[in-house]
Ligand SMILES: [Zn+2]
């Protein structure tokens with residue numbers, strides 16, 4: 001069964017999700033935003049083994065804790081990112097543009113793609129390719145638990161910005177409509193910033209992409 005611990009970390013209050021399979025205690029970090037030691041301490045407390053880092057996209061505020069986590073683990077965690085965001089990863093996720101310096105950790109070696117299944121024990125995460133906020137943005141959907149980790153694609157009453165390099169408004173809207181609004185209404189959306197919401201709520205009330213937009 002999927003277990004999730006949420007942290008809000010770093011200079012722009014980014015949500016990190018530490019996820020694990022309750023039977024095998026295998027764990028992954030979805031978007032290790034900042035302060036890797038806080039995430040590590042929680043995993044240690046629960047006896048969870050972090051073997052993977054999964055990135056919705058490569059902005060610095062979603063990967064700033066990766067180096068610190070990786071430095072404490074042996075073997076190194078495997079890092080998964082869509083290839084379209086590799087250039088952004090190499091640029092430290094744009095950190096220098098915002099006056100930050102990060103340790104981006106190990107190079108991504110797992111290329112995410114639409115329809116890919118990532119596994120923690122018996123828990124399956126379906127990868128959905130959702131460009132628009134960045135060119136390689138992806139979300140992770142766990143059908144069994146009715147939950148979707150959706151990064152900076154969509155937020156409660158808002159959507160990801162598209163004014164940074166690689167952003168594209170039409171692609172963002174298309175990604176939300178084809179990859180999020182096609183999920184069951186009762187699916188929980190765990191975003192990269194802000195509180196959680198639900199597919200049905202955003203379909204109706206999201207001021208940018210909802211029915212009344
Ligand atoms: Zn972002």
Ligand SMILES: [Zn+2]
Nearest residue numbers: 014061152192
């Ligand atoms: Zn963000």
